Amino acid sequence: xxxxxxxxxxxxxxxxxxxxxxxxxxxxxxxxxxxxxxxxxxxxxxxxxxxxxxxxxxxxxxxxxxxxxxxxxxxxxxxxxxxxxxxxxxxxxxxxxxxxxxxxxxxxxxxxxxxxxxxxxxxxxxxxxxxxxxxxxxxxxxxxxxxxxxxxxxxxxxxxxxxxxxxxxxxxxxxxxxxxxxxxxxxxxxxxxxxxxxxxxxxxxxxxxxxxxxxxxxxxxxxxxxxxxxxxxxxxxxxxxxxxxxxxxxxxxx
Numbered sequence: 426x427x428x429x430x431x432x433x434x435x436x437x438x439x440x441x442x443x444x445x446x447x448x449x450x451x452x453x454x455x456x457x458x459x460x461x462x463x464x465x466x467x468x469x470x471x472x473x474x475x476x477x478x479x480x481x482x483x484x485x486x487x488x489x490x491x492x493x494x495x496x497x498x499x500x501x502x503x504x505x506x507x508x509x510x511x512x513x514x515x516x517x518x519x520x521x522x523x524x525x526x527x528x529x530x531x532x533x534x535x536x537x538x539x540x541x542x543x544x545x546x547x548x549x550x551x552x553x554x555x556x557x558x559x560x561x562x563x564x565x566x567x568x569x570x571x572x573x574x575x576x577x578x579x580x581x582x583x584x585x586x587x588x589x590x591x592x593x594x595x596x597x598x599x600x601x602x603x604x605x606x607x608x609x610x611x612x613x614x615x616x617x618x619x620x621x622x623x624x625x626x627x628x629x630x631x632x633x634x635x636x637x638x639x640x641x642x643x644x645x646x647x648x649x650x651x652x653x654x655x656x657x658x659x660x661x662x663x664x665x666x667x668x669x670x671x672x673x674x675x676x677x678x679x
Contacts, residue, residue: 438529443534444520449507449541451461458503460546464498466492466549466578467556474560486564486571487558487643490550493578494638497585501610504538504586505602508593528671531594535667536585546581548640574650575639584637584659585610585676591666595673609636610634630655 469492473484477520511517511530515528524530554571558564564571589606596602614632617625629635630650641657 429654435636436524436526436529438532440535441524441529442533444523445537447531448510449537455503457527458499459541460580462496462499462503462542462545462571463549463552465496466546467489467552468492469495470556471560472561474557478560483561484557485643486554486557486562486567487574487641489553489562489564490574490641491576492553493546493550493581493641496546496549497582497634500518500538500542500582500586501589502603502607504542504589505593505606506599507538507601508590509597509599512597513599527674531590531667531671531674534594535590538586539583539589542582543579544578546582547575548574548576574641577652577656580656581637581640581659584656584663585633588633588659588666591663591670594670595666632652633659634661 444445448658470489471490473488511520520530521527554562554564554574588609592605592609593602596605614629614635617629617632620626636650636655637659639650639652640659642652644652
């Protein structure tokens, strides 16, 4: 009887994932932020089409995804808040008492944020391209590019979200986490470009944000990476940080 009860209540990755979905959906600001992310991507495309129409011009297909670059800020803040909430609210002791192996909690947070960010980005990009097509942009002229932008916007935001969850779990403090994310995603690439040393300049395209940004950018013959290769670099960063976060959450006190 005892063995049966223990098996029934045993913590599994699936149950940990379900718990993280509940945590995410319970706080109304989380779904609202996702909706705002979608509206930002689609809305900026509508504004761009309207502004160019007043000048008798049409934007390019990739310009329609301008909002995705801004949307990553919302996703990054949402991810770091979601990751750090365990410690800022004092919930970590209860969470890790229920899931003593701890890594399923990190995995659950990464999956929740990754899936949410992917759908927000892809649906927003799809709406942006539809708005562009209605406004006269030749979206159907390059179907491969359109598909890459729709899937790439989702993949880009998902990669950023997973990366930030790992950072947040390692830092554990909300303010420090946000500052660290700003430094890694935005400040570091800019700072390196200001250093006039060619070997260091070659590192910039392989940083998370510049590499992942290729997924929603026009083809750049100067870059050594293709858009999908850039996406792979972003996810390599995300996986590496997640592994480091798994070791950190396993070895440190709650």
